[in-house]
Amino acid sequence: MRTLVLNAGYEPLAIVSFKRALVLVMNQKATVVAHDAEHPVWAHSASFDRPSVILLTRYVRIPSSRMIPVSRRGVLRRDQQRCAYCGQGATTIDHVLPRSRGGKDTWENLVACCLRCNNKKSDHTPREMGWKLRIRPQPPHGTSWMVRGVESALPQWEEFLTPVAA
Template sequence: MRTLVLNAGYEPLAVVSFRRALILVMNDKATVIEHDDRDPVLGIDGVYDRPAVIVLTRYVRIPNVRRVPVTRRGVLRRDAHRCAYCGKAATTIDHVLPRSRGGSNSWENLVACCLRCNNAKSDHTPQEMGWALRWAPQPPRGAHWTVRGTERTDPSWEPYLTLAA
């Protein structure tokens, strides 16, 4: 069981284990704002609801820029496993400007691509092939990308994750 942790300003910070969340609540470092419907936990000091979403009692300062690292899996996830050139199911990634021509490994230069388009494009640019990108590649945004562990969300987390997007 996992728990979403919100900062004192209700912005998503992380996803932690049920045990870690319960320790934060028992030590009065967090309060439960959404709880699981299962049986409560009995502690020495009292009865505690099983936390699904907790909010910290003190604000935790986080760095301004949370950069999402560029990975093959991340590019495929961002593009919903669809080829940026033909729209079919994508299994590989492609450099829009090939690396041999100075293309970088950045969110703006990488797209999901099917094997057929990737092989056909080879070391060319889309313009040289007469192709157009179906969407402009850009860095991903939203809490689903900056908060670790939110790939598989709990339905009770949705209102708090959409506020941050």
């Protein structure tokens, strides 16, 4: 069982084991925000609700320059598993400017793509194919992108992972 750790400002910070979360709570470094009452943790003399979300009591400063590394899984997640060319379900990624023409592995040059479009596009640019990108590839932003394991979020984490509209 995993636990979402929130910074003192309620932004997602990390995902830890429930054991680590209990240690943070017992040492008064965090408080429980949400728990899993169906699966308590039994100790020798007591039982505790298993924490699913905890809040740190002190704010932890995160470097704002921390870059999100490019990955296949990240590109698919950013593009919501949809092909950037046709909008169908995507299972692979594509270089907008092909690598053979100097295209790099960057957030701005990689898009989610279905196998059909990827094979059809081959070593061409979208312009040469007469295609338009449905999305503008750019680096993802937001604190939830900094947290590993958030792709398989638990239902009780949703309210803490959705960005607040300003």
